[in-house]
Amino acid sequence: MKSESLHRATLFDRRLWQERLQQSWLLRNVALLCLWLLVFEIGWLVEYTHHASVWYPVAGLTFASLLLLGFSILPALLTGCVLVTFYTAQHYQITLDELQLLKAGLLFGLAHILPYGIGAIVLRTLAKQGARDISRIIVQFLVIAAVSSFCATWLVIPTLVATDMMSQAEITATWLPFWIGDMAGVMVLAPFFVGLLSRVMPSALFRLTDLAGLKQQQFSSKYLMKLLLNALLLTFCMLLAKVTDSPNSAFAIFFLVIPHMWIACSESALLNVSSVALSSFLIAFWVHLFGLMDYVMVYQFAINVIAANTLFGLAIPTLLADNLQLRKVAFTDSLTQVASRDRLEQRAALEIIRSQQDHKPLSLMVFDIDYFKRINDEFGHHVGDQALQQLARLAQQSLRPADLLGRFGGDEFVVLLPQTEIAAALHIAERIIEQLQQVYIADVHQLTASFGVAELNNDEDYEQLFRRADRALYQAKLAGRNRACLAAD
């Protein structure tokens, strides 16, 4: 029993596999070859004209693996190309001897790999220069996907003709669907394969984690629900095309942009590109099953448009996260973690309007540490900072969630107390003063603070209210400190 669970742990231990794949060049090539052949097989599902498929998924895998692993993966890719050449010859009943097929396979392999290899190097270089600007990398990727698939098309087709795998007459009808199919393979699936391969080979040449904001996110039931809705909409649109048998209804597939943008706005990068990969697979599967070959061009363009849209959508969570971070920085005092002066003023303006509209009291408390300069001078700024943090923490504990504690500047703090009369505000100030009696700086100096408390008068603004509370604080200082004074009306 014990050895069985040990065995299982070894078999599914991702870190162990990561190490093995990283250390063994052979294992890496064999694993990639198996995946490449499996993905190629899926592409056959949607072949609709000789040598052209709705989408050519291996192009995406070729690009992704060259991006992550460089030309060290060449043996796997070349072997894959040779094997599929043998397979294709059988499929199209091309009668070439084995040596001719081997030559055709190798030439096809080089023509297929070279443009994607160069595209991958260019993208890697550009990404290193501008890793903080994800939308720029996405544009660069889309352009590289279009150009490298175009070059691959115009290298592979003449190679197929030269090696008697394809007739000259087929070129005109084949090159466009060939190109769009390859481009769909790269645009739609390369991002997914990059995410997938990065999980098993994290220290590859191109790291997703180097790109700003592309954090991994856990798979959740919410994501699953979105995927399911997306799959249902996709199936409905394709069923519509089948039932009505009209090219117009095939265009309904563009509705998929909606759920994909929803996923793009709310989920992480990897979950996003996985959803596009899944949609493209489902489209290919239903095209095959429902016999929708007449509309494949519509589906081919739709897959590309949806993938490009979703990739741009990847920048949205990054922007939202940056925005949240900036708000946090702008609205929080970095030393004490209480509200910043800006946030305090914004909220005060709002609370004053509320208080005047609802005829509810609003009080303001201003307080500052006594002889803080001495603490700094005697114990150093670091201890002074700790005193500020301690006071902020202690004051926060005495307040309700609706109250807002903020740092006005230096050692001066402000508390906004909605729906609070001056007597209650004074009581809170006295409670804080009492609790401060237990706080000693460097175990010797007792921390004290003085408070000024004011209640909002009719037609008063924040400036006036603050000035009255600040004057009361000054009175508390004059009266001997370590106390609270009420503001005059």
Ligand SMILES: Nc1nc2c(ncn2[C@@H]2O[C@H](COP(=O)(O)OP(=O)(O)OP(=O)(O)O)[C@@H](O)[C@H]2O)c(=O)[nH]1
């Ligand atoms: N450690 C630390 N000191 C600060 C910070 N901001 C301002 N100060 C210092 O806080 C002191 C403020 O002193 P004052 O409020 O003028 O006077 P005080 O010594 O507190 O005297 P009273 O307020 O009259 O009791 C100055 O010495 C500032 O340099 C800060 O973020 N950290």
